[in-house]
Amino acid sequence: MVRFAVIGTNWITERFIEAATSIEGFSLSAVYSRTEDRAKQFARKFNVEHVYTDLHEMASSKEFDAVYVASPNSLHASQAMLMMENGKHVLCEKPLASNTLEVEAMIQCAKKHSVVLMEALKTTLLPNFLTIKEHLHKIGTVRRYVASYCQYSSRYDRYKQGEILNAFKPEFSNGSLMDIGVYAVYPLVVLFGEPKSIHGQCYMLDSGVDGQGSLMLQYEEMDALITYSKITNSYIPSEIQGEKGSIIIDKINIPENVTIKYNDGSEENITVPQDQQSMYYEAKEFIELIERNAFESTVNSHRHSIITASILEKARRQMGVIYPADKKDE
Incomplete structure (x- = not known):
């Protein structure tokens, strides 16, 4: 226990x-x-x-x-x-x-x-993310990763009324990229590793954090486009585009329906059942690590966390989103 x-x-x-x-x-x-x-x-x-x-x-x-x-x-x-x-x-x-x-x-x-x-980070341990990894080879050489996670925050209504809650305060290292965008960045890192270059842009709120933004990341043979927001909603799916077809993902933060659309017009539904709450799988992974005396997850690994943190930090600095915690390290 x-x-x-x-x-x-x-x-x-x-x-x-x-x-x-x-x-x-x-x-x-x-x-x-x-x-x-x-x-x-x-x-x-x-x-x-x-x-x-x-x-x-x-x-x-x-x-x-x-x-x-x-x-x-x-x-x-x-x-x-x-x-x-x-x-x-x-x-x-x-x-x-x-x-x-x-x-x-x-x-x-x-x-x-x-x-x-x-x-x-729950996404990468969910059954339907694991099925994406398992079937990724079917779409051939991957050329593009497109992920969108935009979720309007109820706290933004209060922000517009002049009340700045923690979600929009730089002193708490918050903002749209850190709270929302990370759900699209971390799966990219788990699937494809560290990018060669990063370009980020955002809409900056007066409080000093990003309300929404986008990232363009370049790899050796592919690129990635990530859009995220806490001040708008989006209903478009995410996808991984390959030379033989594309994997369509209904929600990048909690994949529940995943389909491959092949170039010949055929489709394959690769969705698997998820019978537990979404946070169950990260908790289970963590507990099993302790029980096995294995000090690091192979999925949510230390390396993946470092790469993700580096992407977030480089993008923020390009955007001008700087936290008090960053200044401590200068």
Whole structure:
């Protein structure tokens, strides 16, 4: 049994717990929140005994083995490293950290203390992403990856009324690319590795973060086009174009329907069943790593996280999206 703690008491933490509860080997032992009332309220909802409002006290606790970090992006690195320094395994929400230097520091910390560190990017562990990998060879030489993830944020309505919530604050290392675009970048990296060049552009909000944007990435034999937004919706599918056909993906963040359209006009539905909540698969992968004493996922690997962080950072700098966390590293 792997005893978990959670840092963060928001909706994503609730989704994670609900998904992980059905996994044999998962138990929830502790909750952290900055305020005691919120921590106790959340703990009661999930029948959790141990509550913390001090991270250092929590890190030294013997009541849990692993922690799910779902705090603001700017806090990921410091909180995760504190936990790992105290021997705790860490599953950290995407994006893993604010920038590449923080990601590298987290990975070195995990290796030093012999604990699991994994980025909680659910897409690449879903059954219908695995089926894309399995059937990719059928479309021949890949020439283009086109991914779109645009999801209008309800927080943007409040932003337009003058209330800037955390999702649009640079001090929390937020914005559209980090929160939404990463869902299109990480699968690209898992499938095709590191690009030769990156070009990014965005619509900048007055708060100092990107509301929407696009990336063009060049590889040796292919290119990739990624569009993302938190201020518009999009309903177009994503696709991987090859010389023999194209793989059509209904939703790049949570693929549920995947079809190959061949050049001769024929089609092949390669969709597979997904009988669990989407976050179940990342939790299962993480727990199995701990049980096998394997300190790194082969899918959501350290290398994939570093490459993704590098893409995000280079694109942001081109756009002029700079965080306080970036300035600390200069």
